[in-house]
Amino acid sequence: MPYSHNSLATRLIAAALIASTLLMLNGCAELQRSSEVKRLGAPIEGYNHLSSSAINRFSVNGSGGSNVGSxxxxxxxxxxxxxxxxxxxxxxxxxxxxxxxxxAYGDWPEKAFTDAWRERMDEHETHYTQHRVEVEVAPYEALGVVNVHFLPCNEIKVSAGTTRFGLASHPYNYPLNMEEPDQCPASPKD
Known part of the structure; x- marks a missing residue:
């Protein structure tokens, strides 16, 4: 069956439209790739400023997870x-x-890792608390170690620059032996 002039013209127009659409999509993809923010993996370090609590584990955006003693x-x-x-x-x-x-376990009369000790530890673990918060990261010029600071009243501060805790240039130099107040101020989310 021979092609008619109208059928061929319609096919050429459709092919041109498909080609131009593909070129535009490719251009948008290139623009998106060029405007994407460059990202890198950075090590995570925790600082527990509380004198009476321990951080059993923590994570930042699901990564990390070490423990940090009081x-x-x-x-x-x-x-x-x-x-x-x-x-x-x-x-x-x-x-x-x-x-x-x-x-607490330092005062338990049970011998460590016995069945009685494990039973007491199971009860002790029922007092662990779980927390989750979204927090702003302090401004930085270049990505470095991500420092997570655990403060009284479940306040968290995060920095990620090339400065280190204890240096004058670090944004959060809280003492490492802060006491939890008797009553925490109400957060704006309460």
Whole structure:
């Protein structure tokens, strides 16, 4: 069956439209790729500023997970992906488990790791608290170690620059032995 002139013209127009659409989509994809923020994995370090609680484990955007004893910090885990340079509105989700009485087992009469001791530990673990918060990341010029600071009243501060805790350039130099107040102020989310 021979092709008619109208059928051939319709097919050529359809092919041209498909080709131009594909070119436009490719151009949009290139534009999107060129405007994407460059990201890298950065090590995570925790600082527990509480003198009476321990952080059993924590994560940043689902990554990380080390424990941090009371009034201590350091020790890096790998890694959370963040922009190489800080972006306005940059936030992360920090999740953690807290032991409000990490020194209790030192006074238990049961011999460590016996059945009686494990039973007591199981009861002790029922007092652990789980937390989750989205928090802004302090501005930084270049991505470095991600520092998570655990403060009284479940307040969290996060920095991610090339400065280290204890240096004057670090945005959060709280003491490592802060006491939990008798009553925490109400958060705006309450």
């Amino acid at each position: 009034s201590s910090g350091g020790g890096q885990t790998c890694c959370v992906v963040l922009p190489v340079t800080w972006q306005p509105g940059l936030t992360v989700v920090v999740e953690w488990e807290e032991d409000p009485d990490p020194f």
